[in-house]
Amino acid sequence: MTARALIIGAPRSGSGKTSVTIGLLRAFARRGVKVRGIKTGPDYIDPGFHAFATGTPGLNLDSWAMRPELLRHLFLQQTDGADLVLIESAMGLFDGIPVAENRTGSAADLARLFGIPVLLVLDVSGQSQTAAAVAHGFAHYDPDVTMAAVVLNRAGSERHRTLCTEAIEKIGLPVAGCVLRDPSLILPERHLGLVQASEHPEIDAHIERLADAM
Structure with missing residues (x-):
């Protein structure tokens, strides 16, 4: 395998993982990557957004339902001919239900199995230096899961960005970027989760805005 891979993780659902992932997918595709x-996990909605962003089929990898051999097989198929694979976590990075050793259904399972680093998305609305404590916990929770960098999401101002960045970089984690609070970047939701990509009336324009932000 020659493709590089990165897991987009977060402390919880609603942190902005999907928006960051979709935006990055389109931004990289624009550059010819x-x-x-x-x-x-079993989420069928987000792979549809991934497909719209890249023009290639999305994929689910569920370490709770799939054995390691199947995960490896499917992962290698998805990396075939690719330069980069972005893996969007379901829920929080470590959230799952144990079914066997190192098999919980969490994205952290894939980080361990394939040695993939994590880009941690932190929703910093309503906090500043406290974000560093959260990042520190993620960096040290599991020695087999590597945090590569942090993306700040929903920062309220440049001053807010600076406070969070300085605090996080003091603990040794780089801040790769910051997305300022912008209601136009929020994907529409309904009671059962995100609206499917095919139901979004202006999906391509929305993905372009996300790519611009990333």
């Missing part, structure tokens, strides 16, 4: 998306 052969990029593909994967979603952890």
